[in-house]
Amino acid sequence: MSLSNCPRCGKVYTPVPGGRELCQSCLQKEEEEYKKVFQFMTSRPSATAQEIAAETQVDLKDILRFVRENRLQLVKSDPSLKCENCGNSILVGKICANCRKKLGENLKKDIDKMKRDIHKTTENYSISRDKQSGNIVRRKKP
Ligand SMILES: [Zn+2]
Numbered sequence: 001m002s003l004s005n006c007p008r009c010g011k012v013y014t015p016v017p018g019g020r021e022l023c024q025s026c027l028q029k030e031e032e033e034y035k036k037v038f039q040f041m042t043s044r045p046s047a048t049a050q051e052i053a054a055e056t057q058v059d060l061k062d063i064l065r066f067v068r069e070n071r072l073q074l075v076k077s078d079p080s081l082k083c084e085n086c087g088n089s090i091l092v093g094k095i096c097a098n099c100r101k102k103l104g105e106n107l108k109k110d111i112d113k114m115k116r117d118i119h120k121t122t123e124n125y126s127i128s129r130d131k132q133s134g135n136i137v138r139r140k141k142p
């Protein structure tokens with residue numbers, strides 16, 4: 001098994017396949033921090049990430065990571081959490097609802113274009129399944 005450097009403390013550790021990319025002691029610290037943040041949020045559900053950081057002494061970037069990982073949901077929009085696409089403030093995730101919609105539409109357009117292109121290249125052909133071999137065969141239309 002290969003060794004890695006913990007992205008948080010820099011110590012060499014053995015990564016667990018499929019697990020979090022942190023060393024054992026950082027994982028434990030992170031769990032404690034998460035509990036602290038979580039408890040604070042139950043008493044102040046509308047706190048911003050900055051307020052949580054100030055009150056719990058947990059690093060702001062760790063709090064924002066909890067938010068990104070959807071382990072923590074902030075009620076108030078947080079100015080430090082921004083859409084990667086347009087820069088608007090967002091509550092969770094990486095892009096805002098608007099951009100997600102736009103990206104979805106672009107994807108749909110791409111798929112439609114692909115379908116049209118496929119149609120173009122196949123319009124002089126008929127595609128059918130060969131009964132004997134079971135293969136998809138393309139025959140030029142007469
Ligand atoms: Zn570590």
Ligand SMILES: [Zn+2]
Nearest residue numbers: 083086096099
């Ligand atoms: Zn956006």
